[in-house]
Amino acid sequence: MSKPRLYVASIDDILKGRATDVYFTRTRRILEAKGLCNTIVRAEFHAYSLPRGYKWAVFAGLEEALAILEGKQVNVYAMREGTIFKPVEPLMVIEGPYCEFAELETAILGALRHETSIATKAARIRLAAGDKTVLFFGLRSVHPALAPMVDRAAYIGGCDSVSGLLSREFLGIEPRGTMPHALIILFGDPVEAWKAFDEVVEPDVPRIALVDTFYDERYEALLAARTLGKRLYGVRLDTPSSRRGNMKRIIEEVRWTLNLNGYKDVKIIVSGGLDEESIKELRDLVDAFGVGTSIAFPPSIDISMDIIEIKRGNEWIPITKRGKLPGMKQVYRCPPLNDVILPWNESPSFKCNDGSEPRPLLERVMENGNLVTELPDTSRIRDYVLSQLKMLS
Template sequence: MAKFHIATADDIISGRATDIYFIRTVETLKAAGLDDAVVRAEFHVASLPEGYKWAVFAGLKEALYALEGKPVTVYALPEGTLFGENQPLMVIEGRYVDFAVFETTVLGILRHYSSIATKAARVKKAAGDKSCLFFGARVLHPAVQPMADRAAYIGGCDGVAGVLGAELMGKQAVGTMPHALMIIFRALKGDHTEAWVWFDAAAPPQVPRIVLADTFLDEREEAVLAVKRLGERLWGVRLDTPGSRRGNMRRIVEEVRWTLELMGRRDVKIVVSGGLDEEAVAELADIVDAFGVGTSIAFPPSVDISMDIVEVKVGGAWTPITKRGKLPGFKQLYDCGGLKRVVRPWGEPPPKCADGSEGRPLIKKYMEDGKIVESIPSEDEIRRYVLRQLESAEL
């Protein structure tokens, strides 16, 4: 009996993390003598979640590692590329029987990664130059926490709270303190503000002294106590009031800010967390210094990526073919600036952009016969790429 129902790296690489019908499809093709059928299978999104104008292509690194060593060639957009509906994202070329069982795996990687990265990018776009921290590890199965942390970070979040997820990216986890700390001090010491003093004494010096200021008293009152207890060492206050007790969050923040300024502490930062999405962040971005966002990024609307065969090699020549409702043929996606994308059949001349320049091809070869042939960028490089594109994006 398994203790944890999770796939191991070996399960993923061996193709065991698949749907049974792909195994039966391979068996059927072999029985019919069609196991040499060579195809091009395209990954794309027919429609984005309601209200979305773009999404972030993410998960390419892990998709490539899942396919590494298999006799296939892979073309794809660079990880972190913003894309729209009906635009090609990735193509696998090879004998269908050699990668059929990996459709489930690759789709799961790309779809889950892209969904989280897209929501993170939307939140970061709403936050503007204010910090956005991902606090979503606690709402996810531990097996996928590091993946979600990476997706949120490359999507634009400035930091993640998950220890393992941060470590795997070579980062330091970020975070403040839980309400549990104040509750224990209140129950056993009679004063929850003692928790802040002891946190200050115990935390490493590089950790910002951010007090969770809403456990027992009004947010304004706790912010005042935080200044009195920690003095100049106080970096910020976090307001994590649940929606059932919150009221008008903007008014609460304004009240806290006004009071801190009266105390001569305009330097104290205000961090808001708890039930935030891009709409809530946009409403507060002008008066809040940082946001902790968890559930809305960890459980975002799904970016519905699908895979379809778009070409089959017949008699040595590539023949465009696919199911109805899809566009047959191998395609290139061109960038004309400002998130303007143009789709053209592969091999055709680049389109002319509105400014008279030629479109820049985005899809390139990342794997040839199972060998990765293109360098895989770091998380920081991908994140910077996403942030550059967000400058031209609209929510």
């Protein structure tokens, strides 16, 4: 009998181009056989369309893409990670011998697509929630090998915190969470479970009681408040859809009852099956949201890579498949988020409405496989995203 295994590509597999599609290995063999492997190209990454209802997306995954390309004989130009972009705009360009990165295309696109999709959905949730706290609870929706990446993308997109334990190590973020139903079920009594949490868990962790395990949410919320008193920070409602009814009415009932009994400071946190529309409906009643699957499994931002120029001697020849714009391009931005795409060597002949010069968004970030710019930490990328979201709200 065979031993069970985890179906996970190693970092070495990714960096050496083994986590790829077989047609790229065949392409490399053909180019090597025909002496074309060192043809110098410029390959552009872009999303020519976005999911229905989306007008913009958040560029994420650049750091991982650069990690994959590090040490290769390539130059890389890219938008800053966290930049809000629109369809057709170039996000990143790789310049160098095609065979230097041919078998890495699959991995790079996977990183950019996945992180961009999650960060974009998180940003949309952030806008829907307004000034209310958003916690990302979506790790159970994805393969465990992806946990740090998923937490990173959700945080970049605007979530206030994440629940993954590994994010302390990978991202320098202190994970946040409440308690699972399993804790209460094992005690068989919510009061005993809440007391045990209060006795054992470090005092700097907020006391947030899960209040929908055995009894009515209103009853359990008041019971939690009477049990923990001033130590109770908040109550969390995670009622399954089979029992939920009108969630807004349930929250109103819980808030009224807590207020009536002198517990106006107790926060209400809601989780379970939340998306933008339900968050907009509840945000005036709720202090925080725990969002999982809708961020972890978002609509895909379909980033693709296309060769846009080939170098012949000292001359760059614009070329690409039909349906795509040939030639290297630059994106110029005017405040707040007004963009114009121009050929790479063409300077803008206009000024922004506020009199400022249009700002180029793509800059060289890697030269001959070496970083030439400082990579911002996750919190700085998140701040950049939030500053742009303010312009959209």
